[in-house]
Amino acid sequence: MDPITLALLLVFLAGATYLLSQRRKWVRQVDLIPGPPAIPILGNTWDIMWRFKFNQTRTMEAWTKKYGDVFRFWVGCSVPVVVLVKPEDVEIILSSNKHIEKSYVYRQLHPWIGTGLLTSSGKKWHTRRKLITPTFHFRILDQFIEVFNRHSDILVSRLLKTSGTINIHEFMTLCTLDVICETAMGTKVNAQKEKDSSYVTAIHDVITSFHARTMKPWLHGDALFNVSKDGRTFNKALTVLHKYTRDVVESRRRERESNRRDSLSATDKELGMKKRIAFLDQLLQASDSSGKPLLDDGGIQEEVDTFMFEGHDTTAAGISFILYNIAAHPEVQDKLAEEMDDIFGDSSRPATSQDLQNMKYAERVVKESLRLYPSVPVFGRSIHEDLPITGGHVIPAGCSVAMSVLLMGRNAKHWPNPEKFDPDRFLPENTVSRHPYAYVPFSAGARNCIGQKFAMMEMKSTVSKVIRHCKLSLPYPGYKPEVEGRAILKANDGVLLRISPR
Numbered sequence: 001m002d003p004i005t006l007a008l009l010l011v012f013l014a015g016a017t018y019l020l021s022q023r024r025k026w027v028r029q030v031d032l033i034p035g036p037p038a039i040p041i042l043g044n045t046w047d048i049m050w051r052f053k054f055n056q057t058r059t060m061e062a063w064t065k066k067y068g069d070v071f072r073f074w075v076g077c078s079v080p081v082v083v084l085v086k087p088e089d090v091e092i093i094l095s096s097n098k099h100i101e102k103s104y105v106y107r108q109l110h111p112w113i114g115t116g117l118l119t120s121s122g123k124k125w126h127t128r129r130k131l132i133t134p135t136f137h138f139r140i141l142d143q144f145i146e147v148f149n150r151h152s153d154i155l156v157s158r159l160l161k162t163s164g165t166i167n168i169h170e171f172m173t174l175c176t177l178d179v180i181c182e183t184a185m186g187t188k189v190n191a192q193k194e195k196d197s198s199y200v201t202a203i204h205d206v207i208t209s210f211h212a213r214t215m216k217p218w219l220h221g222d223a224l225f226n227v228s229k230d231g232r233t234f235n236k237a238l239t240v241l242h243k244y245t246r247d248v249v250e251s252r253r254r255e256r257e258s259n260r261r262d263s264l265s266a267t268d269k270e271l272g273m274k275k276r277i278a279f280l281d282q283l284l285q286a287s288d289s290s291g292k293p294l295l296d297d298g299g300i301q302e303e304v305d306t307f308m309f310e311g312h313d314t315t316a317a318g319i320s321f322i323l324y325n326i327a328a329h330p331e332v333q334d335k336l337a338e339e340m341d342d343i344f345g346d347s348s349r350p351a352t353s354q355d356l357q358n359m360k361y362a363e364r365v366v367k368e369s370l371r372l373y374p375s376v377p378v379f380g381r382s383i384h385e386d387l388p389i390t391g392g393h394v395i396p397a398g399c400s401v402a403m404s405v406l407l408m409g410r411n412a413k414h415w416p417n418p419e420k421f422d423p424d425r426f427l428p429e430n431t432v433s434r435h436p437y438a439y440v441p442f443s444a445g446a447r448n449c450i451g452q453k454f455a456m457m458e459m460k461s462t463v464s465k466v467i468r469h470c471k472l473s474l475p476y477p478g479y480k481p482e483v484e485g486r487a488i489l490k491a492n493d494g495v496l497l498r499i500s501p502r
């Protein structure tokens with residue numbers, strides 16, 4: 001071997017040995033955090049797939065019972081995930097402006113929502129957050145109450161036509177889809193009336209195949225996913241969704257430009273019509289001091305797609321579990337009906353913004369349901385520098401962190417008798433001594449849910465409409481849906497209910 005080749009080989013071997021020893025050191029540091037023993041190559045993916053039959057919630061419950069409020073597991077052999085269930089640790093992450101980058105799993109959303117508000121980081125996220133925050137001003141939200149009312153009227157009439165046991169989640173998905181299309185894009189897809197339209201089918205297919213992917217670790221990489229059945233369904237449906245939002249954004253921009261030219265269109269003037277402003281209109285409206293648009297059509301489309309994902313599957317799950325909890329607790333249902341009587345009497349008038357504010361008990365019911373059934377059961381961050389947390393643990397740089405709102409909400413240390421559904425946990429006097437990060441279904445800090453107020457209004461409005469017209473009961477005594485914590489909380493066999501007129 002000539003001396004140059006030998007020297008190169010020695011440099012290579014020295015480099016490889018150094019990297020290997022660094023990696024070993026890092027793995028040892030990660031493994032100082034308690035957690036299930038990992039096997040070569042598959043890590044703990046094996047446990048999730050075979051022992052727990054892909055049920056993330058059951059897996060996390062079993063591991064937190066065994067290893068405590070901080071534990072780690074390995075996805076394959078290279079991705080360590082540290083799960084945090086202690087409010088004090090969750091506070092360290094959420095209250096910091098440093099740890100705002102989302103973890104690797106959010107990359108699976110990129111083909112759909114790109115790097116919009118939910119998935120972006122750094123300067124892009126800061127700029128977008130500043131730009132989009134005014135979009136959720138309460139005056140803007142108030143104009144959506146009419147939309148909530150109109151679509152929940154359709155929901156109630158569909159519910160009253162049912163007999164026997166129904167899966168309420170299917171009804172709620174269509175209702176919240178109608179709401180988000182109208183509020184985010186200003187379009188009507190009539191999902192509740194035409195559930196087989198190409199757009200509604202595409203939303204269903206994208207969400208179903210996205211959830212299927214999150215549960216199958218071997219599909220996390222793009223190469224295998226794109227050739228799999230789930231991947232092909234996802235990509236085909238995505239083409240329909242992207243074309244729809246692209247067309248809406250373009251046509252809305254053209255409409256605005258032509259309206260600007262004509263100042264106010266004759267028909268609007270004649271009718272004296274006050275048009276409702278969708279989120280999309282506000283994004284189109286956003287411009288700098290010289291009148292230059294702050295977002296191009298691609299940027300606007302990312303944000304509209306983000307609202308479409310984050311703004312309807314979450315509320316559909318939220319309302320479904322709220323209605324289940326009401327059905328399971330007749331005393332709660334009676335109290336809610338009383339509150340509605342106090343507010344509306346015999347009138348069938350639609351709810352106003354003031355009515356929603358007066359629904360104090362309904363608000364507690366919504367909050368308590370989100371404690372036990374948070375729509376977003378877990379959210380994640382990437383950690384880029386060693387991070388000390390409580391109990392003397394250090395999360396090494398390079399780990400992903402998963403904050404489990406679901407496990408925190410069911411932790412007896414913070415919620416005595418945690419299985420009990422008790423809306424009065426949220427009476428002001430009962431919340432004062434609770435750790436502020438023990439209840440964060442909408443996350444907290446810089447990256448909290450921008451749609452929180454919208455979601456609370458929609459959930460209260462829809463639940464109150466259902467309670468004013470329907471009586472809810474369980475399919476059989478003691479029924480409890482088995483939850484599965486995917487990106488959005490689901491029940492394995494749906495959320496089953498029976499409906500009768502009130």
Ligand code: HEM
Binds near residue numbers: 118312315380441
């Ligand atoms: C029950 C309903 C909802 C729940 C429980 C919920 C929960 C959450 C949570 C936990 C996050 C943080 C996720 C993370 O850190 O990865 C989040 C972020 C977000 N949510 Fe919601 N959400 C709901 C409804 C909505 C609605 C209706 C919209 C829009 C209309 C919305 C828009 C967003 C956006 C854009 C973000 C990203 C914010 C950012 O990173 O700056 N959400 N949501």
